[in-house]
Structures are given as C-alpha cells and as structure tokens.
Amino acid sequence: MLLAQPSFAGLAAKRIVFFAGKGGVGKTTSAAAFALARAYSGARALLVSTDPAHNLGDIFGVGIGDSITPISANLEAIEIEQETETRKYLDQVKRNLSKAVQTTMLDEVMRQIDLVAHAPGTAEAAMFDRMVSIILDESHLFDVVVFDTAPTGHTIRLLSLPELMGVWIKGLLQRRQRRNEDYSQLLADGEPMEDPMFEVLNRRRERAAQVSNLLLNSKVTGFVFVLVPEYLPIAETRRGIDQLSQYDLHVETLFVNKLLPESVSDPFFQGRLDQQQQYRKQIDADFPRQAKLDLPLLSHDINTLQSLETIARHIEQALVLRENVVSRS
Ligand SMILES: Nc1ncnc2c1ncn2[C@@H]1O[C@H](COP(=O)(O)OP(=O)(O)O)[C@@H](O)[C@H]1O
Numbered sequence: 001m002l003l004a005q006p007s008f009a010g011l012a013a014k015r016i017v018f019f020a021g022k023g024g025v026g027k028t029t030s031a032a033a034f035a036l037a038r039a040y041s042g043a044r045a046l047l048v049s050t051d052p053a054h055n056l057g058d059i060f061g062v063g064i065g066d067s068i069t070p071i072s073a074n075l076e077a078i079e080i081e082q083e084t085e086t087r088k089y090l091d092q093v094k095r096n097l098s099k100a101v102q103t104t105m106l107d108e109v110m111r112q113i114d115l116v117a118h119a120p121g122t123a124e125a126a127m128f129d130r131m132v133s134i135i136l137d138e139s140h141l142f143d144v145v146v147f148d149t150a151p152t153g154h155t156i157r158l159l160s161l162p163e164l165m166g167v168w169i170k171g172l173l174q175r176r177q178r179r180n181e182d183y184s185q186l187l188a189d190g191e192p193m194e195d196p197m198f199e200v201l202n203r204r205r206e207r208a209a210q211v212s213n214l215l216l217n218s219k220v221t222g223f224v225f226v227l228v229p230e231y232l233p234i235a236e237t238r239r240g241i242d243q244l245s246q247y248d249l250h251v252e253t254l255f256v257n258k259l260l261p262e263s264v265s266d267p268f269f270q271g272r273l274d275q276q277q278q279y280r281k282q283i284d285a286d287f288p289r290q291a292k293l294d295l296p297l298l299s300h301d302i303n304t305l306q307s308l309e310t311i312a313r314h315i316e317q318a319l320v321l322r323e324n325v326v327s328r329s
C-alpha cells in the first residue's frame with residue numbers, strides 16, 4: 001500500500017523549500033517545524049519568514065529581525081519585512097540611477113522613483129530581490145533554506161518574476177543599446193559609449209536567471225502546499241498547483257494540517273471528524289501525484305517551542321519512515 005504512494009523522501013534532500021497555501025492553514029508553522037525537523041537530523045537549516053505578523057521570535061524566544069540569527073542547534077532564522085525591503089530596494093535603484101543620469105535630471109528621476117514606491121509590483125520586486133540575495137549570497141552556509149511564503153496568488157507572482165523580469169530587462173537593455181547607438185552616432189562619431197546602467201541591468205538579469213534555474217531544478221527546490229481538509233483550501237491547492245505547473249514548477253508534497261484525533265467522542269467533534277475524513281479521502285483522490293504528510297491539530301495554537309517541536313517530530317518521523325519504505329523498495 002505505502003509503496004504505491006508517491007514518496008516525500010526527496011523532500012529531505014532539497015536545498016530550497018517553499019511553503020505555499022491559503023492564509024491561516026499553517027504555512028509559517030509548517031515551514032518552521034520543517035526547518036526544525038531538518039535541523040534535528042543534522043542539516044544546517046535557514047528559516048526565512050516573510051510573514052507580516054512575524055511570530056517566530058516569540059515561538060523561539062529569540063529576537064530575530066532582518067539579519068540571520070542563530071536559533072538552536074543547526075537552525076538559524078531571518079524575518080524579512082516588505083516595507084523595509086521596498087525602501088532598501090528603491091534606495092538601491094536610486095543609487096544606481098544617480099550614477100547614470102545627468103545631474104540636471106536627477107531630481108525628476110528621484111521623484112519618479114518615489115512615485116513607483118506604492119505601484120503594484122514594486123513590493124514583490126523588492127521581496128524577490130531579497131530572496132535572490134539570500135539564495136545566491138547566503139545559502140551556501142546552509143544545507144537547506146526554508147521559505148514560508150505569503151499566500152498563494154502572491155507566491156506565484158513572486159515565483160513567476162524571474163521569467164517576467166528576464167523579458168522586461170531584455171527589452172530595456174535592447175532599447176538602451178539602440179538609444180546609445182543613436183547617441184554615440186551624434187556625440188562620439190559612432191564610437192560606443194559606456195553605459196553604467198547596462199552593467200547594472202545585465203547583472204540583475206544574470207542573477208534572476210541563476211535563481212530561476214535553481215527554482216526550476218526539482219533536485220534543488222521543493223514546493224510544499226499546506227492545506228487543511230476543507231472545501232476551499234482544497235480548491236485553492238488545486239488552482240495553485242495548476243498555476244505553478246504552468247511555470248514548470250512541480251509540487252511534490254502536501255502537508256495536510258490540523259487533523260482531529262480519531263478519539264473524539266463528542267457528537268459535534270464526531271461530525272467534524274467525519275467531514276475531515278471525507279475531505280482527507282478526497283485529497284488522496286484529487287492529488288494522486290503528491291505525497292501527503294498528515295499533521296495533527298494540537299489542542300492550542302502553536303506559539304511555544306514545545307508545540308512547534310511536537311509538529312517537527314511528526315515531520316521528522318514521516319520523512320524517515322518514508323525514506324525507509326523507499327529504500328526497501
Ligand atoms: N496543527 C496545528 N494545531 C494547532 N494550531 C495550529 C496548527 N497549525 C497552525 N496552527 C495555528 O493556526 C494559526 C495559523 O497558522 P500559520 O502557520 O500562521 O498559518 P499561515 O502562515 O498559513 O497563515 C496560528 O495561530 C497557528 O498557531
């Protein structure tokens with residue numbers, strides 16, 4: 001029976017793991033518990049929280065914030081904030097542009113940049129930039145980097161950015177190159193002119209492409225969808241998996257969270273349990289290609305290290321069990 005199920009043994013081997021899913025299903029909890037489970041088994045793990053209401057610090061009893069902070073044996077964490085990242089990102093863009101733009105135009109250009117601060121896409125681009133820097137510049141210190149992403153639609157936009165950004169930057173570069181050729185025709189008798197922005201944009205394009213390749217490599221990167229056995233999270237998971245697969249990103253694992261204990265006897269909870277069990281069966285039928293890891297509903301919120309450890313132990317055991325099943329097969 002077990003052998004017929006897709007295995008999630010591969011999940012323990014990924015270097016980058018993203019947690020996606022509807023708001024409130026337990027992405028942050030699962031990501032933190034998964035990172036802890038990997039740390040238990042000796043992997044050096046970095047947990048990246050993008051949750052606007054960061055509570056990892058409370059759970060782990062350590063102030064975390066915007067720099068990589070040791071948490072426990074083999075586990076470090078960082079909390080990244082959309083607002084801070086957007087500000088840093090725009091400052092960087094300004095610095096780059098101030099090298100490239102004539103002084104007379106500088107004020108106008110800076111004003112334009114301040115205007116895009118709240119434009120759609122800017123915050124995503126900023127968060128993506130930070131993700132790129134973590135993956136390319138910081139991940140070599142770790143065996144696995146675990147991202148608890150923002151809710152589904154957002155996540156998918158973030159992930160599709162490498163492709164979009166590739167096209168966008170390519171267009172920009174071509175337009176700039178053409179314009180430079182026109183200028184140099186006028187100003188420098190056709191001699192090519194140096195363009196500092198060309199360097200900057202090209203570098204960004206290269207980095208986005210590098211990350212895109214890592215994300216598309218299923219040996220390196222894993223996508224986990226977290227859901228609870230209810231109607232809407234199942235529907236959203238289906239949509240999310242379809243959307244990701246349009247970008248050639250394949251979800252191999254589902255974490256089915258908040259499962260009631262079978263021992264409930266009260267008629268109200270018995271009713272809930274029946275419903276959960278039906279949806280749980282539906283999850284098996286609807287997602288035959290994904291391995292499912294079941295997680296229990298605890299009697300209280302997961303806001304202490306102890307409760308997080310309970311979930312982490314479940315994950316650790318499930319990974320080990322499945323690894324054994326697979327290696328025996
Ligand atoms: N298995 C569980 N048992 C009990 N409470 C849980 C469980 N998983 C998550 N929670 C609680 O549910 C809430 C939402 O979890 P969270 O991980 O923040 O979701 P998300 O990141 O998907 O929005 C939190 O209060 C968390 O403590």
Ligand SMILES: [Mg+2]
Pocket residue numbers: 027028029051148149
């Ligand atoms: Mg969250």
